[in-house]
Amino acid sequence: MPDGLEVPRRHWAVATLMVVLTVASLDATMVNVALPAIAKDLHIAPGLVMWVMIANSLTVVITLLPFSAVAERVGFRRVFALGLTVFMLGAVACALASSFPVLLTARIVQGLGSSMLMCLFGGLLRNIYPMNKLGFGISLNSLMVGSMAVLGPTIGAFVLQVSSWPWIFAIHVPLCILSYFGIRFLPEGPRSKHRFDWWACLLSMLMFGLAIIGLDTLTDAPLKALGSLLVAGLAAVVLVHRSRSQTAPMVPVDLLRITPVAYAVAASCCSFASAMAAFVALPFYFLNVLGYSYADVGILLGAWSVGTAVMAPVAGRLADKHQVSVLCGIGAACTTVGLLWVVLMPQDTGFVWVGASMLLGGVGFGFFQSPNNRAMLLGAPRKRSGAAGGLQATTRVFGQGLGTALTALAFHASTTHGAVLGIMVGVMLAVAALAINVVRYFSPVPDTEL
Template identity: 25%
Template sequence: MERYIRLRWVGLVFISIAVSLIIVDSTIVNVAIPAIVDDLGITSTEVQWVQEAYTLVFAALLLVFGSLADRFGRRRVMLIGVVIFAASSVLAASAPDGGMLILARLAQGVGGSMILPTTLSIINATFRGRERGIAFAVWGSTIGGMAALGPLLGGWLTTAFSWRWAFGINIPLGILIIIGVLLTVAESRSDRTSRIDVVGAVLSVVTMASLVFGLIEGRTYGWWLVDQRPQIGDWSWPFDLSPIPFAFALALVALAAFIAWGVRRERHGRSTLLALRLFSIPSFRNGNIAATVVSLGEFGVILALPLWLQFVLGFDALQTGLLLLALAGGSFVASGAAGAASGRIAPVWVVRAGLVAEVVGVAGVGFVIGPDASWLPLIPFLFVYGLGVGLATAQLTGVVLADVPVADSGAASGTQSTSRQLGAALGVAVLGTVLFTSTAGILASSLDARGVPDEQRDQIVSAVVDSAGAAIGGLQANPDTAAIADDAEAAFSDGTRFAAWTAAGFLALGLLSTISLGSGSGRTRESEGADEVEAHAEPDRS
């Protein structure tokens, strides 16, 4: 036990590497997507699903594994997650087509959902007082920094070797994490044991899956009336009404059922997947609302930017990663500032400062974007954006969990992580839809102005949008379609710009939502936290 106490800061390093594993993987894919499109020939819808398959499962299962970790051991669940994540990375690296890659990403989501909430609850159970605030700052800054460094690593691996190495890098990292955590991190669990809420878990998965399906597939099948009928084998969608309204209705019904089921179980003194009683804590309730909206704006724009840089400006994956390194610079600067501010400035003010920086950075990127844009003006805006991500991410976690009893840390961290991942999933779905839908509309209008026949226009628009922009290079190489390629570059640039401004709008909403957090939310409760660590989360001595 004393050995683990002495090594708790070393253990934090390996916990941070575990967080890096899942964050780097999700951001590496953004830079590698153009190479994957060229190699496997996946469509723009599959591009979104490569992102969403991971995020969707990740978000849907966070609550489940947060609760399981409290019961069966946080370190144990985290290590199982690392093994699953590494094994599924092998499948992703060897995927022969888009379908297999999406399946591998689904499996990675399972592993990631076991890792993220357990890292938070281990920190909450291991550190106390001001040390906890510093530990959360390190954890949050790791997310911000790795989200920025991921594209650089992915760009180098993709350019120098293959996009498949972007997934293969997870194997040695996974081995390092397993050895380090076993040597330096103590096992901990809650003394409250009860049955797992299986019904709640199923309802949460149905809610997330149907919502994200509707957001991504709406432009394919039609938002109201059917444009394209879904087919499974010989079966075809039989109604004139699109399946998308049914998906949204199912999400709404499942969400209502999830809440009603949870309230009913709590009234009978039974465990619930989501500890609804925690939402009576103002900092927890309001902080989760802010986290959802903020993540929606933060992560969605990272889908659009690498596609625009590579297919419009002609960057390769490594050049894209180098440019996005400005994000890392901002995040690393923010990590030092967040650590210095811990215990001195109310975390909510640090969060607000970070969100202001994010709004300025993302909106500025939107103003710079254009078919003939230079990369140089992007750097200061990306730096400011990274600065904001580092500040907001590090301290928002502390705000959300500050007043939560440590015995509920697994469920609470799972809830706040779910809020973030829900926002990230919605961000990729919504901003991806903004990007591709606006690109299609603008390009179609440009081709109409050129007098391009309707059938040829539709073919060109479909080629550009379905390839997520990869078809622009082919149009540019053909002298007969060079002018059309210029229209496609302008349309894709406008779509990327609109996606950036939409993200800035969501971040501004996130900033407004922090008003409800008050001026002192998130201050560390040293004495209470210490008592609860001793009472509920004492590491195993066995």
């Protein structure tokens, strides 16, 4: 199997991947900023508008592993092209939506397209770059995601200042069209000859979907929520038992037996849940508690993303010489301090100090991303690169969905203090990520052996 793509095809493949990463990053960050405007325009409660994010995240998280398995069987390029098409159609439908049910349906369609694209990122990286440049590729991806996350809140806030929230979704269409021209440069990746496991697909969707729904409905319907969580747990037990005897299971439990990969997955889930919980709650805190404008919110969320964009490539280079657990532990600690700083500061604190706390949180998140992704991708065998990419994306999106659901739970628990409680959810999840990395540091299989 060739070690990466030859130049110049590699450069065109990287450019295509960067454009799609731009689309995915802008979708996540701009919609967060638009949630208060959507709630006001469609006359829905803050807790209910969270479903604009939850519906999308839930769709992505329950379909990532099935689409990853499909991509291993039919090829990366076919799934990539279909994902772009579905995502673009969903974005158009979101822009044209005139009611909350229509918007939710469109977000589900958009989530299907996102899932088809996200499940490929890790596998594409592993097959685009040669082994000696994979760390650089991961850092470049992190830099691009961070840079677009800087622009996302700013662009979103600007759009809301001069126009209306439907344009938040319409922006994606030209970028999707541009990406079509680069599909032919992408690698196909190794093909799997194993049959698609439909039972594993169903169990996986039940497990992830009911877990998120159960968490979100825990306050309004506790009995139904506990029932959902119980069924999700049973589905997980059956799924793991079914997958353990398979050579290349759709749900990659074989990869979770690799110690560095298992720690990377756990740390990733907590870290992304922390960041998403904070990013969902912070716009409400800045607008309704501190009294800032949409432009101010864009600047503050952009400060977080600046920290992430600057530190992600630095941490990626440091990961070649230092243990991942140390770098990720430092990152989780910085995120914890940054979010606590936002909540504990007096409400009349200067704008610059609030921005500094957001910058610190972003620095911490950037210190986590590149080293942890490197550990997850390099810890898996190359022939399972598609599954590793799907696992990476599933962990990230499940973490984001978990953070969003827990923040919605915080708003349901207290409408008045929901924003503060949501930020504190982010703090607790960051502390959990820190604790995992402390345990990871003393693991008998150090990350430096990757």
